[in-house]
Amino acid sequence: MAPYLKKPALDPVWPPKGYQKKVEVTDADDWWILAAVHGRSDPWDLIVYNFQTRNADEVNWCLHHLVGCRRTTKDGKNYGFGKPCTQKQYVYIPPASWTPPTSEDEDAWLLVSRTLNSSAVKGMHVSLAGLGLSMSAHDFAKIGYLVNVRRIDVRLQRSHPHAAEYVPETDTMILSTLGESAVDRSMIVHEAVHASFDYRRSQGVYTGMIQEECFAYVVQMVYLQKVRGSTWPSSWKDFDAHDTWKAAWVIASKIRTNAQVTKEDIDNLRAAYQDSSAGRGISPDRRTNHNGIY
Ligand SMILES: [Zn+2]
Known part of the structure; x- marks a missing residue:
């Protein structure tokens, strides 16, 4: 099984605006770990900040096309960080004051x-x-x-x-x-x-x-x-x-x-x-x- 990919209706703004930090990610990272390390209680904060969507298929599209992910998670439904990948992989950390849009x-x-x-x-x-x-x-x-x-x-x-x-x-x-x-x-x-x-x-x-x-x-x-x-x-x-x-x-x-x-x-x-x-x-x-x- 391969992840479903859906191109977002709007091109994501990438890299996202006003980021505080650009961090390289490897297969030792996932959104939960990144959230914990960067003081976010909800990993979706980081996903929404990076890709401006909460749709899982669109997130997969972004991971594939923007981050260069090719490694799939165990259940095969999503992409994960690390090899195989097409490039050095980065995600962006928002300023502490940033909150997802309500x-x-x-x-x-x-x-x-x-x-x-x-x-x-x-x-x-x-x-x-x-x-x-x-x-x-x-x-x-x-x-x-x-x-x-x-x-x-x-x-x-x-x-x-x-x-x-x-x-x-x-x-x-x-x-x-x-x-x-x-x-x-x-x-x-x-x-x-x-x-x-x-x-x-x-x-x-x-x-x-x-x-x-x-x-x-x-x-x-x-x-x-x-x-x-x-x-x-x-x-x-x-x-x-x-x-x-x-x-x-x-x-x-x-x-x-x-x-x-x-x-x-x-x-x-x-x-x-x-x-x-x-x-x-x-x-x-x-x-x-x-x-x-x-
Ligand atoms: Zn004015």
Whole structure:
């Protein structure tokens, strides 16, 4: 009997992102031993981290094609480490803080994927000469794609201090809610702008933190106007980023009506952001900490 192999629907990200250690494995190792040695109570943590699947046939496919396993286990149903094999064999150990995705993380991923692949987002093109930044339909499509193939990971953290945050170090978008309102979705669009500049970093695009932040708010407001209409809702008041939103809203309105965005509009937005709790204390020449998405 030979192991069943099933090619995963999505190519696994291999090696997995952000691993803490690369370890060579031999026939003295198995997932249970590796888990015990590396402080994991569940061997599936390591399997899911390496291959992004819990399906046994897909795991066998990964062991065969990615790790180069040819030795089968005693019952013949699975591959094991060690000879015979096609190459030196390695598996990857995640950072201690890494946890396997939960079903809520999957829900968050789906929400992000649907939002970024919606027609409202796909048709967007925002170019702001005053900041020297733009986000084309192609840029949005690219980020939607990177989410779909999980080069960008999505997690739900209900205790997260911000509505949403894109973390360039791990190429992860964190949501704090599974809400699906236009405002909730606009937070995803905002973070997608940061993700896009992280992606473009590997193409030599550098951005200043304040410049990119201001632009992300403008894109977010363009999205909100597209899906909610161009009148500022009277219910939007007394929230922390209110003045930033309002200044970005003015610019978004002008972009949508092809009116001239003035230097004063940009200065107002910059000032509002630097006066908000998010923007306070950020030095004007500080760069973003983007490192590319691989
Ligand atoms: Zn931001």
